[in-house]
Amino acid sequence: MAEEKELRYDPAVLESKWQERWTADPALYAAEPEQCGKPKYYVLEMLPYPSGQLHMGHVRNYSIGDALARHMWMRGFNVLHPMGWDAFGLPAENAALKNNTPPRQWTLANIAAMKRQMQRLGLGYDWATEVTTCLPEYYRWNQWFFLRMYEKNLAYRKKSKVNWCPDCATVLANEQVIDGRCWRHEDTLVQQRELVQWFFRITAYANELLEGLDKLDGWPDKVRTMQRNWIGRSEGTEVDFALEGDDEKIRVFTTRVDTIFGATSVQLAPEHPLVSRFAAADPVLKAQVDHLIDEQTRAREAGDVGAIEKHGVDTGRYALNPYNGERVPIWVANYILMDYGTGAIMSVPAHDERDFEFANKYGIEIRRVIAPEDSVQEAPALPFTSESGILINSGSYNGLTCEQAQKQLQQVAARNKFGKATVTYRLKDWGVSRQRYWGTPIPMIHCERDGLVPVPDDQLPVLLPDQVEITQQGGSPLSRVPAFVNVTCPKCSGPARRETDTMDTFVDSSWYFYRYADAKNSNAPFNPNAASYWFPIDQYIGGVEHAILHLIYSRFWTKVMRDLGLVQNDEPAARLFTQGMVIKDGAKMSKSKGNVVSPDDMVVRYGADATRMYALFAAPPDRDLDWQEDGVAGVSRFLGRVFRLVMRYAPQARAGRTAQPVAPTGVSLKLLRKLHQTTAKITLDFAGRWHFNTCVAAIMEFVNDMQAADAQLSAGEVPAHTMNELLRTLVLLMAPFAPFLTSELWEELGETGAVLRAAWPQSDPQLAREDELEIPVQINGKLVTVIRIAVDADRAVMEAVALRDEKLQAKIAGRSVAKIIVVPGKTVNVVVK
RNA sequence: GCGGAAGUGGUGAAAUGGCAAACACACUAGCCUUAGGAGCUAGCGCCCAAAAGGCUUGCGGGUUCAAGUCCCGCCUUCCGCACCA
Structure with a gap:
């Protein structure tokens, strides 16, 4: 009886025994020093937000990473397999409002709970390198990086239209707006507000971020494509149209300067500065433009900007085409975006779909200036948008190909100083100011005398004060803490005010994985030698939802750190794996659908091993x-x-x-x-x-x-x-x-x-190696029988054995065999007529 | 609209031009029993009463001795982008 009892698999007992042993032996999963002589392997899973509960997506992500880490340990590698907490962010403030618990306390309690869950799952992390981004030991280095970026003019302040989430009561970066809605509140439409904000000049690296993608062949094509589209490089020409009867010029951006002789109007974005000037002198125009802007705002707030019909207003003014002096009307159009290119275009209805639609609607002249190259068809249907064509109706440029014309027209513009070849990106600078409490304080001081003054390095960290009243009113909670706000200016010692915005939490996650390599360093974010040993990450694993958020910021940060001399690698991770979602009954798990499966339940009922193994067994990881x-x-x-x-x-x-x-x-x-x-x-x-x-x-x-x-x-x-x-x-x-x-x-x-x-x-x-194989035998590709042959049987033997088969004989009797295809080790196919 | 991925049994899925449905889940029948969310045996794509046989990888074409797999067109679902000049 006792022996029988021994044969019972009881994961609860067995797993708690081993969990205790592993907790008592932190060296088990620890990375070894560089001198250990083993090849290194850095496997990283995206760190979680400490909500207090692991969800199945985490379990899947971490089961994949842990399996890989364990395999690499067994292969004799020195494995770094760390874990940490993306611990700043709004939910802590919401929880504070709801439960009257300070964000710090709430967050740290959640971390403790989730760490227990991870340990219960048996995930093999090196907890000695644990990183918690809301602790001053970590976020002081956010501030340190901010100052370095300020010195290099990569961090700057400007007033601009920004995305405002009313639920978060703070601004969002462009990357954090999904379909006009907040990335955290999928039902909340983002509003536009004009605010002074801090930005990181990610556009300074736009081209490198784009070109680097070609070399990232260990990353999924999907992610690379998404980043390429997000960066949106576009080569074109800027051309100045003179404003008739005025010194002002209108600079337009076009990718098709070869069509400029077909430009029959100039179109301005409703927010274009020149439009406000015109409108100031013309109340009727002002009303019309306000209407356009209004309509656009409402469309954006309804979430269907793309669906809005094209509208425009004729300003009654004229611009002059610098190539031929032609006088063209200036319109304001709702499909022109102020924040792309120059906010103004030349409209060529014959060769652009949008311009064509607009011109038809308002009866603007449509003039053909490109003919198809083959000239079989003299007048193809308009709009004719192909770029393989020959110029016509274009003065001395007639007969040139589009490509030749673009080059020549650019040279002429440059020589005469009315334009130049240029590259435009869709990527915008990264807005990092947040009007929230639970984040990294921006280490800047506003002095009446000296203006913006950086906090000196030796005064870091700027500590986030405790005991701050959290409200959802908007405006930074820190601005209501006099002890935090009021400081003396480091330069003149006069009275000054601290910056009260905090940093976007994506700052924290942009470099946390470097800190793992040297997590205890109190003199620097990390030792460059440690980074050069462990980087790049050999395998990064996470959800595809970060394809253009975290993953583009991280790439940017790595390049900045490289230029600061901290790291030698150009890219953070050599290989990236994006696992699929965990769904239930065909739908994403969510509280509102009531289909959430709790990892704890699974572990209690079936054990951690079964839960993890199922996560790997039920589908391929991608x-x-x-x-x-x-x-x-x-x-x-x-x-x-x-x-x-x-x-x-x-x-x-x-x-x-x-x-x-x-x-x-x-x-x-x-x-x-x-x-x-x-x-x-x-x-x-x-x-x-x-x-x-x-x-x-x-x-x-x-x-x-x-x-x-x-x-x-x-x-x-x-x-x-x-x-x-x-x-x-x-x-x-x-x-x-x-x-x-x-x-x-x-x-x-x-x-x-x-x-x-x-x-x-x-x-x-x-x-x-098998010594015998089962080989399918076909007639005209249809299975007839199966024969057994020795694994090394040659064609002749296979053919002979197949032809000896009774079933086959019966089927080919009386028919003529045209051909016999024999693929050694695979098949015999008899072709009969 | 553009780009990408996917579409195979009742379900999750497998098959890198060579026997479609491995491995599981569910189900059915039986056995066992310490009655457990246990174990064991067998069956389980569809058509046909069964066998024999036939059919079958979203739909339609094509390439090939041979196609779930490659090519072309279409449909559906999901994801990303979406007036980007």
């Missing part, structure tokens, strides 16, 4: 995963089978550790062959394909084979040495996926030391 609790139960039952299998034969396996090897035959050979095939498959998958779902399936197949051979196993047909190899390797192969169970079984097999420090098994190709 695809969405539909969470089915029955599936977790299934994996748990499988782990139970493994547990009982190993426990039952552990005594033989232990005896086999010192037994003499015997040449395997019969069932031993069969099982060893399957084992070595499984080893080869899993090893290959870790190297790149990452189809962990089929890795788990392969392990299940092997275990099924072992179980099917149970009669022979219990009859002692497998020698002890072989039994040891079978069970020992099984445990090793499962170790990255089920750390608790494999640790227990490793010990049960008489092994000492941590299983994750044991060497990853090697597949012997000789042993893995």
Whole structure:
């Protein structure tokens, strides 16, 4: 009876035993010093926001990363596998309002809870390098970087239209506005406000950020494409149109300067400064323009900017085309964006769809200036937007190709100083000011005498005060804390005011992974030597939702740090993996849908191993995963089978550790062959394909084979040495996926030391090789029969064996065989007429 | 509208031009029992009463001895971008 009881797989008991051991042994998952001589491997998962609860997306993300880390440990690498907390941000302030708990206390309690969850899941992190971004030890370096960027003119202040989220009561960066809505409040429309804000000059790196993407071949194409589109490089020409009867010029941006002889109007954005000037002198125009702006604002707030119909107003003024002096009317149009290019365009209706639509609506002249290159068709349908064409109606430029004309027209503009070739980006500078409390204070001081004065380095960190009243009223909560605001100017010692905005939390996550390399440093953000050893990150793993937020900011920050001499790498991560979402019943898990599955529930019911392994088994990691609790139960039952299998034969396996090897035959050979095939498959998958779902399936197949051979196993047909190899390797192969169970079984097999420090098994190709194959035989590509042949059978043998087959004979009788295709090791296909 | 990904049993999925549905879940039948969210055996794409046989990877074409896989067109779903001059 006692023996039977031993065979019960009880994850609750087994897992808590190992969790205690691992907590008592922090060295187990610790990175080693550079001198250890092993090759380094830095595997990183995106750090979570400490909401207080891990969700299934985290479990999936971290199960993937942990499996990889464990595999690399077993491959003998010096692995850095850290974890931290993206701990600043608005939810802490909301919680403070709701529960009357200070943000700091709330956040730290959440971190403690989530850390417990991670430990309960058995995730192998090096907690000695833990980073918590809301602590002064960390955020002081945000301030330090801010000052360095200010010195290099990469941080600056300007008044501009900014995105304002009424729910966050703060501004948002462009990247944080999704479809006109706040990235945190998907039902909240973002408003536009004019405010003075701090910006990081990410556009200074626009081109490098773009070109670097070509070299990031370890990143998914999807992410690279998204970043390319976001940066939106566009080569074109700026041209000045003179304003008739005025000294003012109107600078337009165009990618098609070759069509400029077809420009029949100039179009200004409603917010263009010249428009306000015209409107000031013309009340009717002002009313019309206000209407345009109004309509645009309302469209934006309704969330369908793109759907709005094109409208415009004729200003009654004229501009002069600098190439031929032609007089063209100036319009204000609602489809011209002030914050792209120069906020003004030349309108060429014949060769641009939007201009065509607009000109038709208002009866503006449409003049063809490009003819198709092949000239088969003299007058193709308008608008004709192709760039392979020949200029017509363009004075001395007639006959040039579009490309030639662009070059020449640019040269002429430059020579006569009315324009130049230029590059425009869609990417805007990163607005980092936030009118919130729970973030990094911006280390600047406003002095009446000296203006903007940076906080001297030796006065860092500017500490975030406790005991601040949080309100949702808007305006920085810090501005209502006199002890924080009122300071003396570092330059003149006169009275001055601190900057009261805090930094965007994406600042924190832009460089946290460098801090892991040297987390305790109190003299610098990190030691450059530590960074040069560990960077770039070998594998970064996270959700695709950060493709153009965190991941573009991080790339920018790395380049800034490189130019500061802190790091040598150009890019933060050599390889990026974006895992799919975890969904339930076909929908994203969310509280409002009531389909949230709690990781804690899963762990309590089925154990951490089963929960993690299911997360890997249910779908390939890059695809969405539909969470089915029955599936977790299934994996748990499988782990139970493994547990009982190993426990039952552990005594033989232990005896086999010192037994003499015997040449395997019969069932031993069969099982060893399957084992070595499984080893080869899993090893290959870790190297790149990452189809962990089929890795788990392969392990299940092997275990099924072992179980099917149970009669022979219990009859002692497998020698002890072989039994040891079978069970020992099984445990090793499962170790990255089920750390608790494999640790227990490793010990049960008489092994000492941590299983994750044991060497990853090697597949012997000789042993893995089948000696006979089943080969499909087809007639005209349709399956007829299956033959067995030796693995090394040549074409002639395969053909002969196939033709001898009765089924085949019956089918080809009386028909003429035109051809026989033989693919060694694959198939025989008889082509008959 | 543009760009990308996907579409295979009741479900999650597998198959890198060569036997479609591995591995699981669910279900069905049976066995066992210490009655457990347990274990074991068998069945399980569709059509046909069964067998024999036929059919089957969103739809339609094509390439090939051979197509879930490659090419062309279309449909659907999801994701990203969306007046970017």
